[in-house]
Amino acid sequence: MRIVIAGGHGQIALRLERLLAARGDEVAGIIRRPEQGDDLRDVGAEPVVLDLESASVEDVAAALRGADAAVFAAGAGPGSGASRKDTVDKAAAVLFADAAVRAGVRRYVIVSSMGADPRHEGDEIFDVYLRAKGEADAYVSGLDALDWTILRPGALTDDAGKGLVRLEAHTGRGQIPRDDVAAVLAELLDTPATAGLTLELVSGSTPVSVAVKSVAGN
Numbered sequence: 123m124r125i126v127i128a129g130g131h132g133q134i135a136l137r138l139e140r141l142l143a144a145r146g147d148e149v150a151g152i153i154r155r156p157e158q159g160d161d162l163r164d165v166g167a168e169p170v171v172l173d174l175e176s177a178s179v180e181d182v183a184a185a186l187r188g189a190d191a192a193v194f195a196a197g198a199g200p201g202s203g204a205s206r207k208d209t210v211d212k213a214a215a216v217l218f219a220d221a222a223v224r225a226g227v228r229r230y231v232i233v234s235s236m237g238a239d240p241r242h243e244g245d246e247i248f249d250v251y252l253r254a255k256g257e258a259d260a261y262v263s264g265l266d267a268l269d270w271t272i273l274r275p276g277a278l279t280d281d282a283g284k285g286l287v288r289l290e291a292h293t294g295r296g297q298i299p300r301d302d303v304a305a306v307l308a309e310l311l312d313t314p315a316t317a318g319l320t321l322e323l324v325s326g327s328t329p330v331s332v333a334v335k336s337v338a339g340n
Contacts, residue, residue: 129196288326296324
């Protein structure tokens with residue numbers, strides 16, 4: 123498959139790119155800065171320099187044409203202010219989804235967050251983040267032209283992945299290594315029967331492939 127990943131230099135994205143390239147997929151990662159390109163090449167991905175905060179739908183569609191799947195793994199980051207939660211976590215996700223529709227890429231996987239909710243209340247930065255993520259999820263899930271899956275990981279850690287997870291519609295709070303998030307994303311891309319599902323992810327006792335097959339059968 124050819125897979126295009128938004129937020130290609132992110133910590134989850136780099137792990138996912140490495141996994142996909144190692145199994146023989148063709149991977150492109152969208153990045154904002156050219157100097158990030160070498161990090162993508164090191165993991166086997168093709169860098170595509172494009173700023174999702176200023177690009178047009180057609181610009182992004184051009185980067186997506188010919189792809190079999192699109193993954194939105196971009197994020198404004200923990201140090202950013204409220205305005206970038208709207209421009210990246212919400213608006214860029216919407217833009218990437220619209221571009222996927224225009225490019226004819228049906229499979230769309232979005233990395234969201236545990237607790238994302240367009241009706242989430244509060245004025246703190248994290249409240250704005252959860253609302254932006256929720257609004258992006260709601261928009262994507264309303265597009266009939268996409269075979270979407272929404273993945274909502276718990277608190278992310280840099281611990282070594284164990285490949286053992288809990289993946290369900292509702293898991294409750296918990297932590298999950300970024301390694302295991304990437305592994306689940308790779309498996310979701312291989313499992314089209316997970317389209318239309320919103321899934322929470324935390325560490326657990328079920329091997330990744332088994333967990334994904336289990337939800338795909340529901």
